[in-house]
Amino acid sequence: MAGKTLYDKIWDAHVVHTDADTGESLLYIDLHLIHEVTTPQAFAGLKAAGRGVRRRDLTLAVADHNTPTENQSAGLAGVKDPEARNQLETLTRNVAEYEIEYFPMGDIRNGIVHVVGPEQGRTQPGMTIVCGDSHTSTHGAFGALAHGIGTSEVEHVLATQTLRARKMKNMAIEVSGSLKEGVTAKDLALHIISVIGTAGGTGHVMEFRGGAIRKLSMEGRMTLCNLSIEGGARAGLVAPDEKTFAYIKGRPAAPKAGAWDLAETYWRTLHSDDDAVFDEIVHIKGEDVEPTVTWGTSPEQGIALSGIIPKPEDFDDPVKAAACERALAYMGLEGGKPIKGTPVQRVFIGSCTNSRIEDLRAAADVAKGNHVAEGVRAMVVPGSGLVRVQAEEEGLDQIFIEAGFEWREPGCSMCLGMNPDTLAPGERCASTSNRNFEGRQGRDGRTHLMSPALAARAAITGVIG
């Protein structure tokens, strides 16, 4: 019998029951993260059916999508948008009623849910983690099976602490060698998606393997797993190692004393066996990855920074050619021209993809001693209150402020434009977020995805480059 993949191992360890007729399993959930946008209907459903929350101690709530990134000390009364305020108040009421731990806006532990989980040590290897947010894949960086779910499933997990699930296929992304100097996990992720496409990983769990992955920091692994959903895979995985254990140790929810040894012994078994069989394997040479930016309106529409924006006729596939034509028109770009030198009006450094301390350090390195170009508005939004404090202790806030960046309070901010941070129509943005979809950051806004260092450089020079 062939060995098991990491996904196989975590799956097997969490199956409560499999229905022989339908093949559907009840999968036990170790950690359920919730936020204000995808839970109100779930709690309403629970209430209507007279059901309770089975494991409030395995549930953690944060407010992040709707929260403004300025003046948070004013509390919910300071949230100007009445609908956003209502959603935040609804979460506040629901967590109080069901006695769920909650980091509200303004709490130093508050921030983007996918930054908070790992930061608190709640995210641990071998766990199953779900959240009503597709970027839950982030937590896979710790060797946890983590993915987004819909609101009906949120309600199901609240009521039963299980998820109805079908086993997915195994995909390996083998990245050999090393990334070149100046090439980051973000570049690697955008490169992978440009190779496999946004549906390349559909139906699969994507395990990132190989020398280049081992060399990534935990922050880098989180960025990579975060973007696995943009390659179609609901969940990404990196097997845990010494870096993982060192990251978790000492965090508030990390196992203590004797429990740590027991946990670590188990965590060390969490890797794909040598003879494990993957349904699909993609090989990438770390040295082949260039700094990468997107030119279009799908994360798969990415090219090397030194590359040329494609034309519709460059694609053999008529569907891709049509998509290219639509994207170029939306983005206001011309095929056949270099992407380098494209002027931007806005820069956004933040989001669950790139708002951790390492990301802010990389951006600050570029910003230091320079100034944001005239006509450019640039903002830095730390992923959590704790990231913000750490950055301030390191003096990064001063570097940004002196360079003309806005230094904000934590939240999802301009990644999805549900809060006051949005693009105006026609504005072009160098963004460290995860989606360049039409209208994502604001109606008719134009998003170019890139790493924090490249985004900071765009802020300083006023152009992509």
Add this chain to the structure above:
Amino acid sequence: MKAFTQLTGTAAPLLEKGKPMSNVDTDMIIPKQFLKTTERTGLSKGLFHELKTLSDGSPNPQFVLNRPEYATASILIAGKNFGCGSSREHAPWALLDQGITCVIAPSFADIFHNNCYKNGILPVCLPEDVCQKLAEQAGGSNHVFTVDLEAQTVTGPDGESHGFEVDEGRKANLMAGLDEIGASLTASARIDAFEAERKLTKPWLEPAR
């Protein structure tokens, strides 16, 4: 959840340069400004908002669902990787609120696909050339299709039937309009047993509170 068995209704083709539109993401299906609701209903106002309205806020007469012949469409035909991106269940809620209970496409993104089944919407996967042909038929003068879940067929106005695959368990749940939480709660004893074992073998997973 309302059961889905058989549906006869108008099919609307969502096209891009004459081809079923690919990579229709959930931000496109319902943009962020409509996610601030605490209800499941009333979301059709946000459905394809940026496609169906012009920059000045007036309706875009070119958009398929704004055309009078497709106003009552219950079937949508689109291109591959439909529903990619955000996990927002507001996307199927908005389709449902519009009266669309079946989407036909060559492929679907996983989370959206799953969310459809939780809301009585049938996602039908058919090959790209078949979707193209069906989209062309839906664009013609007769755009009434029949989708039969029991028989697993889609029949276009030309009378030709196209068989599709569907997971047996999902099919049964959809046909019954199953209350999944209620059904899962019947396995409570199994969940109890799993939890007891988990506490014993992985004690570090029990938060100290």
